[in-house]
Amino acid sequence: xxxxxxxxxxxxxxxxxxxxxxxxxxxxxxxxxxxxxxxxxxxxxxxxxxxxxxxxxxxxxxxxxxxxxxxxxxxxxxxxxxxxxxxxxxxxxxxxxxxxxxxxxxxxxxxxxxxxxxxxxxxxxxxxxxxxxxxxxxxxxxxxxxxxxxxxxxxxxxxxxxxxxxxxxxxxxxxxxxxxxxxxxxxxxxxxxxxxxxxxxxxxxxxxxxxxxxxxxxxxxxxx
Amino acid sequence: xxxxxxxxxxxxxxxxxxxxxxxxxxxxxxxxxxxxxxxxxxxxxxxxxxxxxxxxxxxxxxxxxxxxxxxxxxxxxxxxxxxxxxxxxxxxxxxxxxxxxxxxxxxxxxxxxxxxxxxxxxxxxxxxxxxxxxxxxxxxxxxxxxxxxxxxxxxxxxxxxxxxxxxxxxxxxxxxxxxxxxxxxxxxxxxxxxxxxxxxxxxxxxxxxxxxxxxxxxxxxxxxxxx
Amino acid sequence: xxxxxxxxxxxxxxxxxxxxxxxxxxxxxxxxxxxxxxxxxxxxxxxxxxxxxxxxxxxxxxxxxxxxxxxxxxxxxxxxxxxxxxxxxxxxxxxxxxxxxxxxxxxxxxxxxxxxxxxxxxxxxxxxxxxxxxxxxxxxxxxxxxxxxxxxxxxxxxxxxxxxxxxxxxxxxxxxxxxxxxxxxxxxxxxxxxxxxxxxxxxxxxxxxxxxxxxxxxxxxxxxxxxxxxxx
Numbered sequence: 001x002x003x004x005x006x007x008x009x010x011x012x013x014x015x016x017x018x019x020x021x022x023x024x025x026x027x028x029x030x031x032x033x034x035x036x037x038x039x040x041x042x043x044x045x046x047x048x049x050x051x052x053x054x055x056x057x058x059x060x061x062x063x064x065x066x067x068x069x070x071x072x073x074x075x076x077x078x079x080x081x082x083x084x085x086x087x088x089x090x091x092x093x094x095x096x097x098x099x100x101x102x103x104x105x106x107x108x109x110x111x112x113x114x115x116x117x118x119x120x121x122x123x124x125x126x127x128x129x130x131x132x133x134x135x136x137x138x139x140x141x142x143x144x145x146x147x148x149x150x151x152x153x154x155x156x157x158x159x160x161x162x163x164x165x166x167x168x169x170x171x172x173x174x175x176x177x178x179x180x181x182x183x184x185x186x187x188x189x190x191x192x193x194x195x196x197x198x199x200x201x202x203x204x205x206x207x208x209x210x211x212x213x214x215x216x217x218x219x220x221x222x223x224x
Numbered sequence: 225x226x227x228x229x230x231x232x233x234x235x236x237x238x239x240x241x242x243x244x245x246x247x248x249x250x251x252x253x254x255x256x257x258x259x260x261x262x263x264x265x266x267x268x269x270x271x272x273x274x275x276x277x278x279x280x281x282x283x284x285x286x287x288x289x290x291x292x293x294x295x296x297x298x299x300x301x302x303x304x305x306x307x308x309x310x311x312x313x314x315x316x317x318x319x320x321x322x323x324x325x326x327x328x329x330x331x332x333x334x335x336x337x338x339x340x341x342x343x344x345x346x347x348x349x350x351x352x353x354x355x356x357x358x359x360x361x362x363x364x365x366x367x368x369x370x371x372x373x374x375x376x377x378x379x380x381x382x383x384x385x386x387x388x389x390x391x392x393x394x395x396x397x398x399x400x401x402x403x404x405x406x407x408x409x410x411x412x413x414x415x416x417x418x419x420x421x422x423x424x425x426x427x428x429x430x431x432x433x434x435x436x437x438x439x440x441x442x443x444x445x446x447x448x449x450x451x
Numbered sequence: 452x453x454x455x456x457x458x459x460x461x462x463x464x465x466x467x468x469x470x471x472x473x474x475x476x477x478x479x480x481x482x483x484x485x486x487x488x489x490x491x492x493x494x495x496x497x498x499x500x501x502x503x504x505x506x507x508x509x510x511x512x513x514x515x516x517x518x519x520x521x522x523x524x525x526x527x528x529x530x531x532x533x534x535x536x537x538x539x540x541x542x543x544x545x546x547x548x549x550x551x552x553x554x555x556x557x558x559x560x561x562x563x564x565x566x567x568x569x570x571x572x573x574x575x576x577x578x579x580x581x582x583x584x585x586x587x588x589x590x591x592x593x594x595x596x597x598x599x600x601x602x603x604x605x606x607x608x609x610x611x612x613x614x615x616x617x618x619x620x621x622x623x624x625x626x627x628x629x630x631x632x633x634x635x636x637x638x639x640x641x642x643x644x645x646x647x648x649x650x651x652x653x654x655x656x657x658x659x660x661x662x663x664x665x666x667x668x669x670x671x672x673x674x675x676x677x678x679x680x681x682x683x
Contacts, residue, residue, distance in 0.1 A: 065443075065446055068507065070465065070466070117396060117399050120396040121396040121397065124392050124393045124396055127389065127392060127393075128379065128380070128383075128389065128393060131380075131383040131384045131385055131389060132382075132383050134464055134465075135464055135465025135466075136450065136463065136464055136465060137382075137450055140446060140447070140450045141379045141447065141450075144375075144379065144443050144446065144447055145376075145379065145393065147439065147443065148372065148375070148397055148436070148439065149396075149397065151435060151436070151439060152396075152397050152399075152400065155400040155428065155431070155432060155435075156399060156400050158400075158428070159399075159400035159403050159404060159425075159428055160400075160403070162424055162425070162428075163403055163407070212465050212466050213466060215465050215466070215467070216464075216465055216466035216467040219464060219465070219467035220467060222490070223467075223490050223656055223657075226554065229551075230552060233548065233551045233552060234552075237537070237540070237548050240539075240540065240544070241537055241539040241540060242539075244539040244540070244578070245539055303533075303537075303538060304533040304534045304535055304536060304537070304538065305531050305532060305533025305534075305535050306533070306535050306536070306537060308503065308529065308531045308533065308535050309529075309535035309536070309549065309594065310552075311502075311503055312501055312502065312503070312524060312527065312529045313524065313549065313552040313553060314521045314522070314524040314525045314552070314553060314554065315521070315552055316521065449502065449503060449504055449505060449519065450504055450505070
C-alpha cells in the first residue's frame with residue numbers, strides 16, 4: 001500500500017517536472033538576463049524545499065525528545081539528508097547563474113552565503129550522527145543539535161544580510177523581472193520539486209527503519 | 225540560593241583542576257601566540273591594513289584558542305568516570321552546565337585578554353581608545369562561544385574524533401556571533417564607538433547569548449541522562 | 452515501602468531491548484546481589500536504578516520517588532567502574548567537593564572523618580594522581596559513603612580492588628546493612644557477594660530468571676543458581 005502511494009507520488013512528480021521543463025524551454029529569454037534567468041525555476045524551489053526540510057527536522061527532533069519514538073528520529077535524519085541534497089542543488093544552480101551573469105562562480109551574495117552556512121550547519125548534524133554508536137544516544141544528541149541548528153538559521157540569514165549591506169555590491173537577483181504568466185508554471189514546479197523531496201524522504205525513511213532492525217538484530221546476535 | 229552555590233562549586237572545581245596542571249590554558253595560549261605570529265606572515269602588518277582586519281584576525285585567534293579550552297571541558301570528566309559522580313550528585317543538570325560554562329568563560333576570557341595586548345604590540349596597533357566598549361563586545365561574544373561550546377563539549381565527549389567534532393559543530397553555529405564580533409571589533413579598534421549603523425550587531429550578540437543560554441539550560445538534562 | 456522498586460522496566464538501545472520487563476525490589480536493610488553473564492544487563496539495570504538514564508518503559512522508585520529527584524539522589528551512593536574522583540585535586544579537596552554538592556552541614560569535618568576511616572588521613576593533601584591504585588580505590592569508597600546514603604548501588608564493587616580496599620569496603624557494607632541501609636550490587640565475585648547478600652537476582656538476556664532470598668545452597672555452591680536457572 002505504502003509502496004503504491006510512493007510510486008504514484010513519484011510518477012506525478014516526474015510528469016509535472018517533464019511538463020514544466022517543456023513549458024520553461026518554450027518561454028522567451030528574459031529581457032535583461034537572457035536564458036540563464038530560467039534557472040530560477042530550479043534554484044528557488046530547491047531553496048524552499050530545503051527550508052521546509054529543516055523545519056520538519058526541527059519538529060521531528062522535538063517530537064523525538066518528547067516521545068522517544070525512533071520514527072521521529074528516522075524522519076529527522078531522512079529530511080535532513082534530503083534537505084542537504086536540495087540545498088546543494090540550490091548552491092550549485094546559484095553558482096552557475098553567477099558564472100553566467102557576473103562571470104564569477106562565487107560572489108558572496110547574501111542569500112548564497114546564508115545557504116552555504118546552513119549547509120555546513122546540517123552537514124555537522126550528519127557527522128555527529130556518524131560518530132555516535134549507540135542508537136538512543138545518537139538520536140538524542142542529534143535531536144539536540146538539530147534544535148540548535150534550526151534556531152541558528154534565521155540568525156544566520158539576518159546577520160549575513162546586514163554584513164552584505166555594509167559592503168556595497170551589485171544587486172544579485174535584481175535586473176531580471178518575472179513575467180506574470182510564468183508564475184503558474186513556477187507554482188507547479190515548486191510542487192513537483194517538493195514532491196520529489198517527499199519521495200526521497202520516504203525512501204530514506206524506510207532505509208533508516210531497516211537499518212534500525214539490522215542493528216537491533218546484530219545486538220541480539222551478540223547477546224546470544 | 226542552593227542553585228547559585230552549586231554552580232559556584234562546580235566552577236571552582238573546574239578552575240582549580242585546570243590551574244593545577246595548566247595543560248589546556250598553556251596549550252591555548254601558545255596556540256593563540258602561534259596564530260598571531262602566522263598572520264603577520266600572511267600580510268604586511270602595517271598599521272592601516274591591520275586595523276581594517278583586526279576584528280577578523282582577533283576573533284579567529286580567539287575562536288581557535290577557545291576551542292582548545294572547550295574541548296577539555298567535559299573531557300576532564302572522562303578520566304575515572306567522574307561524570308557519573310556529578311550526575312548522581314543532587315544537583316540539577318542546569319547547575320552542572322552553568323558551572324562548567326562559567327569556568328570555561330573565565331579561562332577563555334583570560335586567554336583573550338592576554339592575546340589582545342600582544343596583538344597590539346606585534347602589530348603596532350593602539351586598540352585601547354574604545355576600551356570599555358571593546359571589553360563589552362568581547363564579553364558578549366565570548367559568552368556565546370562558551371555556552372554553545374560547553375554544550376557541544378558534552379555532546380561530543382564520548383564520541384570518535386572528539387577534538388575535531390567540536391569545532392565542526394561549534395563554528396557554523398557561531399558564524400553570526402563571530403561575524404558580529406568581527407564587525408564591531410574592527411570598528412572599535414579603529415577608534416569608532418558603537419553607533420546607530422552597527423548597534424544591530426550588538427543586539428544580535430545579546431539575542432544570540434540569551435537564546436542559546438536558555439536552550440542549553442533547558443536541554444542539558446536530556447543530554448546528560450538522555451533517553 | 453521498598454527501598455528500591457523496579458516495576459516492569461524496559462530499556463532499549465535503538466530497537467534492541469537490553470532490559471526486558473524487569474521487576475525487582477529490595478526492602479530496607481536488604482542486600483540484593485545482581486548476577487548474570489556479561490551482557491545480561493546487570494550494569495544497564497544498575498545505572499538505570501541510579502538514574503543515569505531513564506527507562507524506556509516502566510518505573511523505578513527509590514523510597515517511592517524517582518531516582519532523578521534531587522532529594523532522592525541525596526539518599527543514593529554509587530560506585531561504578533571508575534573511581535569518580537579527580538586526579539588533579541587532593542583527597543581532601545575531592546571529598547569536600549562532593550560534600551558541598553551533597554549539601555553536607557560541615558563538608559570539611561565529614562571529609563576528614565572519612566579519610567580517617569579509609570586510612571587516607573596521612574595523605575589527605577596529596578593529589579590523587581600521585582596515589583597508588585589501592586589508595587585511589589579507598590578514596591572512591593569514601594566518596595560514595597560520604598553523605599551516608601540509605602541506598603548503595605555498587606557495580607562490580609570487588610573487581611579490581613586490592614586486598615586492603617576489599618577489607619575496607621566489606622567492613623563498611625556490613626556496617627551499612629546493620630544500620631538498616633539497602634545495597635544493590637552487580638557482581639561476578641559470587642563468593643564475596645553471596646556472603647553479604649540477603650537476596651539474589653539472576654539476569655539472563657535482560658530478563659529476570661530468578662529473584663528470591665539467598666539460600667544455604669547458594670553459599671555452599673556459588674554456581675548453584677546458574678545451574679538451576681541460568682539457561683532457562
